[in-house]
Amino acid sequence: MKPLRVALLGCGTVGTEVVRLLDEQADDLAARVGAPLELAGVAVRRLDRAREHVAPELVTTDAMSLVTRDDVDLVVEVIGGIEPARSLILAAMKTGKSVVTANKALLAEDGATIFAAAREYGADLYYEAAVAGAIPLLRPLRESLVGDHVHKVLGIVNGTTNYILDQMDTHGASFTDALEEAQSLGYAEADPTADVEGFDAAAKAAILAQLAFHTPVTAADVHREGITEVTAADVAGAKAMDSVVKLLAICERIPDPDGRNGGRGVSVRVYPAMIPRSHPLASVREAYNAVFVEARSAGSLMFYGAGAGGAPTASAVLGDLVAVARNRVGGTRGPVEVTYAELPVLPMGETITRYYVQLDVADRSGVLAQVAELFARNGVSIQAVRQEGHGDDAQLVVVTHRAPDAALAATVEALRRLDIVREVAAVMRVESG
Amino acid sequence: MKPLRVALLGCGTVGTEVVRLLDEQADDLAARVGAPLELAGVAVRRLDRAREHVAPELVTTDAMSLVTRDDVDLVVEVIGGIEPARSLILAAMKTGKSVVTANKALLAEDGATIFAAAREYGADLYYEAAVAGAIPLLRPLRESLVGDHVHKVLGIVNGTTNYILDQMDTHGASFTDALEEAQSLGYAEADPTADVEGFDAAAKAAILAQLAFHTPVTAADVHREGITEVTAADVAGAKAMDSVVKLLAICERIPDPDGRNGGRGVSVRVYPAMIPRSHPLASVREAYNAVFVEARSAGSLMFYGAGAGGAPTASAVLGDLVAVARNRVGGTRGPVEVTYAELPVLPMGETITRYYVQLDVADRSGVLAQVAELFARNGVSIQAVRQEGHGDDAQLVVVTHRAPDAALAATVEALRRLDIVREVAAVMRVESG
Structure with missing residues (x-):
């Protein structure tokens, strides 16, 4: 079988590991893909570092030329960040390459552009390594x-x-x-x-x-x-x-x-x-x-x-690389993102949550009643209260039932203004699963 | 888009749930696939049961005719067992259908035949539901x-x-x-x-x-x-x-x-x-x-x-159904099994394990020494020993280090023959992870 040629963009921790595994597991990968995977070039920012497992003639600082070369089939992007990663991925897809990326920042910020280009050019785009490293998620x-x-x-x-x-x-x-x-x-x-x-x-x-x-x-x-x-x-x-x-x-x-x-x-x-x-x-x-x-x-x-680290992330990248390579050998392609739903992203205030609130309070009778009344006025129901200490150390811990986050936040604001409350010492949300 | 037509083989717990979800989630599924999924027929063993969500004219006892019909694109097999499931799946693939199956027995017993046919006919074969229900594994x-x-x-x-x-x-x-x-x-x-x-x-x-x-x-x-x-x-x-x-x-x-x-x-x-x-x-x-x-x-x-149950298994089946349907819409196909390695399956005796052994022993001095000597003679190293009780209740619990299973089994056999051992009360392997 004619080898499939891989261009690697970035040679940091993950990139180095990808190169090492491509070399070390070459036979296994070839059997799984149905064709050998061959490193066509590695784009780096600076040439002044020796790189293990990489023949010096493969290293280049001209990433754009590398990804658009005719003899490259698959592009692995592990540079990270928005630019130049985005331009390189778009150019790669436009010139018929399959792309594997670990770039969460780019996909989270401008996934729409990347996904649209994948659809337009009919290019494979895999990105398992972008979230939670090697965990297939x-x-x-x-x-x-x-x-x-x-x-x-x-x-x-x-x-x-x-x-x-x-x-x-x-x-x-x-x-x-x-x-x-x-x-x-x-x-x-x-x-x-x-x-x-x-x-x-x-x-x-x-x-x-x-x-x-x-x-x-x-x-x-x-x-x-x-x-x-x-x-x-x-x-x-x-x-x-x-x-x-x-x-x-x-x-x-x-x-x-x-x-x-x-x-x-x-x-x-x-x-x-x-x-x-x-x-x-x-x-x-x-x-x-x-x-x-x-x-x-x-x-x-x-x-x-393991959600991060060179080896686990490289495992996810290689899994994707085998997938896009197999697709090429079989003349097929992977699934395309479908974002047909267009559901609105609701503001945090409308989200239903629970709060844990810890208050330093004046050691006076009626404190709990005043605090409880304030929660009630804001429409927040209390699940549990614990009072601790005396005098200057008097503390009140309140855990609420579920309520809109805006109501909970307003309650905390109001508590800060309550004269019997010396300090809102801690506020944290509570998740039950 | 022209609908993709689904033949369902089997209408038990899982099949019923698949039919229900195809109906209930029809719009979502169509958006995700890029074409509607339409039930073409349901093969059952007996016609004498009313089936919710299934129009009576879709039900048939002639599964073979159903899977080879020209107007069927996708076949879902949830009958289980070896025959007639195998013949039906083979006939479906031969006549150009994509197949989704939950049939672990068939894949475990004669996967080679099924995988070879998928390769030969270029058919998609997905089977996530065969192992661990809805867990994507x-x-x-x-x-x-x-x-x-x-x-x-x-x-x-x-x-x-x-x-x-x-x-x-x-x-x-x-x-x-x-x-x-x-x-x-x-x-x-x-x-x-x-x-x-x-x-x-x-x-x-x-x-x-x-x-x-x-x-x-x-x-x-x-x-x-x-x-x-x-x-x-x-x-x-x-x-x-x-x-x-x-x-x-x-x-x-x-x-x-x-x-x-x-x-x-x-x-x-x-x-x-x-x-x-x-x-x-x-x-x-x-x-x-x-x-x-x-x-x-x-x-x-x-x-x-959840590793079983109608709904979780149906979730896995539907995930596969969307995948094969998407492949059809995109003119592509999924990965093919590659069993290039041909590694031998080693006999249990050569596997390295650890044993927990509980012995009812005679309450005599020197018992532990005799037992320990017997383990040593069989090349099994002891990790921990606990002696309990006296007289007729005297018990010895031994946990071994790792050793070939055959050596451990031979040790247990020899223990049974040892006159100071009244009974080998319990033997169980120990896994540490």
Whole structure:
């Protein structure tokens, strides 16, 4: 069989691993594809680094020439970011290449352009590695569950923040100390913003929501709160409730009172929340990822595994590479994104959530009555209250029933203005699954 | 768009649910496929039952005529068993139909014939529902992990036996009582043989091994032990070791001392075994299924969900139906099974396992020394020993290190012949993950 020629864009951790595996598993891959896979070129930003497993003559800084070359069949993009990745992918598809990408930022920000181009040029576009590394999650959503009606996707999709929160939970560490440890171990980057502020998780949530609900969702549509404000006290508060704090990505179909099938819209959000320790997501430790999917017929499904790292991400890239290569050998192509639903993304205020609120209060009789009255006035029903301490240490912990997020937020605002409330010491959402 | 016409073979629990969902989700499915799906006919064994959602004129007992009709595009087979399912599937593929099947028995017994026919006729063949119901497991193995090197698949793939073992663990019930309860709740059939003797799990293990290792494996190749001999004492013994008894399906690549890439062969087996309570599979309760996959690059992955039942199985069938329908609309086809590896299936005796052995022994000094000497003579190293009781109740519990199963079995045989051993009260394998 004539070999299929692969252009690799980017040769960082994932790219290096892809090159190594293409070499090491060459025979297996050829058997699975039905033709050998051959590296045609590797585009890098700078030529000044020696690269293992890569013949120097294959390395180029001219990525655009590489992806449009006639002798290239398959393009693997692991550069990340919006540009030049977008232009390169579009040029590759336009010149008849099949594309595998791990680029969550691009798909979350401008997936519409990429998907439209794939349709227009009849190009294969696979991107399993963009969300949750090696965990097969997008293919099940795109294909296995395509005959079902997904209600909810709930998951831990960022390993860095899970590592930090797990350290805070296990050792009572502060956010700053846990972040420093994560950085020293290589779990967090020198600039951790994308992870700790929830941008990475929000991009993944946008991709998941789009696939789950067949509706266009971009990163900008995702309500996003990071974990930088999570304190040791929050984590201790969760512990006292036999819960644990996790950064959750939640994609939810909001039912329509009129019973319309697609629902009133979708809610897509990322924030730290307390979940009961008995919930399977609570036992996801260290930098692991796990995602729950709830569908009408399939019921509850969970997917668990390593969500990041060179080898797991390379595994997902290679799986996609074999798929697009097989398609080429067979003269076929993979599924095309269908976003026919056009469901609105509802504002956070309309989302139904539960709150945990911890208040430093004056140690006076009638405090609880005043606080309770304020919740009631805002239409928020209280599920549980705990009073602790005396004098200056008097604390009130309130857990609400489900209510629109806007009503809960308004309640917290009103509590801040209440003179018997010294401080709203902690506010966190509570998810029960 | 011209509708795609579906022939349904079998109208039991799953078939009825498929018909219902085809009707209820018609608009969504049409949007996802790019063409409406239309029921062309339903083949049943007897006409004497009224069927909801099915127009009487669509029902026929002549399945062969239905699957070979020119106006049928897609065939869904949910009859189960070897014949007539095999002949019908072969005839459907021969006459250009795409096939979706949930038939694990057929694929495990004679997958080679079915896969060869799919290749020969260029027909799509999807079968996600054959293993673990709605849990997307086959598609990840067939596609997502196709660029990786799978070491091991370890899972709970039979809900009935998991329900029974869970009841035995939770309530200390006997096998017989737990089985009766499972039957009264509809988790177990009147004739529970296929489940409790491990035939169902063995068929699934054969399919999983074939996909994971790209090598032909049939149900007859699978070493199979059921749970009928598991006693309340075994379960209590597991508890004492902070473990739990689960019926496990294990597909393992046995490494080659010479370092050959594919390994020396594969081991495929189903038996009840003790696993530590800290293992994620230990917390799989009731009739749920979960499967661990270990791959070289992807690391450990877990898939969890409802492994059986009409709705979850129908979800998997519909996912496949949309996939084959999309392929038809796009003029493409799905992946073809590649079993290029031809790895031998090794006999159970060569598999490396660990044993838990409980002995009723004479209460005499030197008993432990004699027993230990016997293990040593058989080349089996002991990991832990616990002595309990006195006089007629004296018991010895031995947990071994890893050793070839044949050596462990020979040790147990020799123990039975040892005069100080009154009875080998329990023997069970121990899996650590």
